[in-house]
Amino acid sequence: MALLKVSFDQKRRVKLAQGLWLLNWLAVLAGTVVFGLGLFLKVELRKRSDVMGNSESHLVPNSLIGVGVLSCAVHALAGKVCYDALDPAKYAKWKPWLRPYLAACVLLQAALLLAALCCLLLRGSLEGALALGLRQGLRFYRDTDTPGRCYMKKTIDLLQIEFRCCGNNGFRDWFEIQWISNRYLDFSSKEVKDRIKSNVDGRYLVDGVPFSCCNPNSPRPCIQYQLTNNSAHYSYDHQTEELNLWVRGCRAALLSYYSSLMNSMGAVTLLVWLFDVTATTGLRYLHTALESVSNPEDPECESEGWLLEKSVPETWKAFLESLKKLGKSNQVEAEGADAGQAPEAG
């Protein structure tokens, strides 16, 4: 008993082929969109690879790019097949390839679904890379004279300005590292000497933050230094002051940015997947409808299209049988070769 049988007369077959031709070319467009999305995500990840420790995984954008390109190619071919389906002479040359081609289509849809799920679920590795990268970035902030790290100050400053964040988890991260280079410290000053002596590692730690942490929405000019000392500034209470600096940490800011990016890409990829599944199903119906045309000389006759010739369990059994037969036929050939050699040797 065939699965989801639908009967087609000549007109419906023609309409199906024409509709499928259009659908497949729209699917090519959709594939291009997925490719574009993958490329965009890859570029965005590369732009900020400095603060991700250069160790971020590019699995998601690469999979989107690959699936997008494959989808374009497969659906362009399907469009050509649908166009030729209306002409029996041209269709005859495609006939033997359609079965494996449909199998490839099904595999592609599975890959597309997998890519969409990757987009929506693979966030954990990004968080780890960000935590590591930002911690390092903050440590190298002062090394503007060290080759290989001299760009880190600029990167972190521009990051904090653009994403409206401060530090790794908050602005207090800046209190724990020395972010002012020794080159600009006046070592003859008593204050500097006291601070350096006050901790084991001999670092110059301040309760201050760089200018890029400042929040322009604050009604007062930015307070960057002596943040925990209420008496250092007029009418200032560091416990209740919220608008002076950006409150969010850069890890949370970047994570939310990339999450929303990947969520929307995952949603778009799911829609494209649904569209592609429709196109593949239509192609299968067209294939079976044209196969089951009983009288090839009479193009006007009715025919039936279906998804699977037998029901699902029977089809699965038949598939396993054919696999076993394939294995057995190899065995028989091998035995035949041995038997052939044995009489010769004997």
Add this chain to the structure above:
Amino acid sequence: MAPVLPLALPLQPRIRLAQGLWLLSWVLALAGGLTLLCSGHLLVQLLHLRTFLAPSCPFTALPQVALAAGAVALCTGLAGAGASRASLDAAQYPPWRRVLGPLLVAGTAGGGGLLVLALALALALPGSLDTGLEEGLGAAMAHYKDTEVPGHCHAKRLLDELQLRHHCCGRHGFKDWFGVQWVSSRYLDPNDQEVVDRIQSNVEGLYLTDGVPFSCCNPHSPRPCLQDRLSDPHAHPLFDPRQPNLNLWAQGCHGVLLGHLQGLASTLGSLLAVTFLLQTPVLLGLRYLQTALEGLGGVIDGAGETQGYLLPGGLRHRLRTAWLQGGAAHRPAPGEAPAEEAPPGGDPPEA
């Protein structure tokens, strides 16, 4: 009286004219669309920068007129493409016959007029940007401290964001901040002797410092940003204010914004010029096509010789008699199009 600028148009040249016109119309539609986009972009930029432009600055008229001109050019291009395509097909032409006349009038008077006006504005208005920006930026800097005064409370945030985004400081340089009180009095301690000294040291009682807001800081500097005591060479180690350095943004916002807006205005001006150069031949070609086909009585495939012209013969005579009769009997031909174009008068020849 002979028609104005007649041109013989047998079948083959007519077909070539229609085909060439179709292509040119699509290019005109493209140019019109680009003008539309560019003027929309300029309008959005001006919306963001309206705090820094004095309200009396007439510059905002340019993108509005260019928007209208671009829209009309786009419609003219699309209509021209449709009409020239229809003129090759006998079945499609009759509905276009009625529409073509008024279309040409609207295209010339409306579209041409708007384009010329927009071009004139694009040449004249950028000069007024200088004073507009000077006043606007000066007012914004003066109101930087007024974060609690209704109507000016956003000046600080907008000016900070401007300096951060456009990489500039002050009007012409960071020293402009030395002449303005940018610290709100609410956060000045009246008991601090230093504050009192500063306020008393100038006539207007302003708290002036040799410091700048944080948004002037340049992230490319290798040292953490120095914002205060900038005129004192001994205040910060290894920092000499007389030497050029990367500490703050070197350019003033006036120069940056002026360059930005003038660049956009010149792009818009070139697009308007290109649109104008495309629209003129399209309208002329459509007029010739229209009159040639009218000469055949609307029959497209007629292989007979026919003439296209700009203005029908006897128009001057008709205009004079109409003028003498006071023009009350029938509406005078709307030939008020700009003088540099030969106006294809709006009288659609009687069928």
